[in-house]
Amino acid sequence: MLGINNTIRGSYAIWWVADMCIEHMKANDGDWPRNWDDLRDDYQTCVARSGQPWTFDELSSRVEVDWDADPIELLPFSDDSAVNLRVIWLRNGSDAHWSGREPNTMILDYLKTLPDPNANAPGG
Known part of the structure; x- marks a missing residue:
C-alpha cells in the first residue's frame, strides 16, 4: 500500500510543480523559474487557489x-x-502522473497559448 500512496502523492506533486512553473511564467513575462526560491510566490498562489495539501x-x-x-x-x-x-x-525516477496532467505536456500546452516571440522579428 505504501507504494500506491507514494505514486499518488508523486502524481499530485508533479502536477503542482508544473502549475507553479506555469504561474511563474504568467507572472514574469514568460520567464522560466531559475530555482526553487523563484517558485515560492507561485506556491502561495496555488495554495490560495486549492488549499495546502503539500508543504x-x-x-x-x-x-x-x-x-x-x-x-x-x-x-x-x-x-x-x-x-x-x-x-x-x-x-x-517514476514517470507517474495523472491522465491529462503530464507536467511537460502541461508546460508545452501553456507555451502554445503565448504569442509567437518571433512574430515581430525581422523576416518573421
Whole structure:
C-alpha cells in the first residue's frame, strides 16, 4: 500500500510543480523559474487557489526541475515530441502522473497559448 500512496502523492506533486512553473511564467513575462526560491510566490498562489495539501519542502524533495530550460527553446516541440521533453520530473525516477496532467505536456500546452516571440522579428 505504501507504494500506491507514494505514486499518488508523486502524481499530485508533479502536477503542482508544473502549475507553479506555469504561474511563474504568467507572472514574469514568460520567464522560466531559475530555482526553487523563484517558485515560492507561485506556491502561495496555488495554495490560495486549492488549499495546502503539500508543504513547499515536500514538493521540492519529490520533484526535480530543469532550471536551465528556456521556454523559447521549448516552443518547437510538437505534441509528438512532447514525450522527449523533460523539464519537470519525479526525483524517484517514476514517470507517474495523472491522465491529462503530464507536467511537460502541461508546460508545452501553456507555451502554445503565448504569442509567437518571433512574430515581430525581422523576416518573421
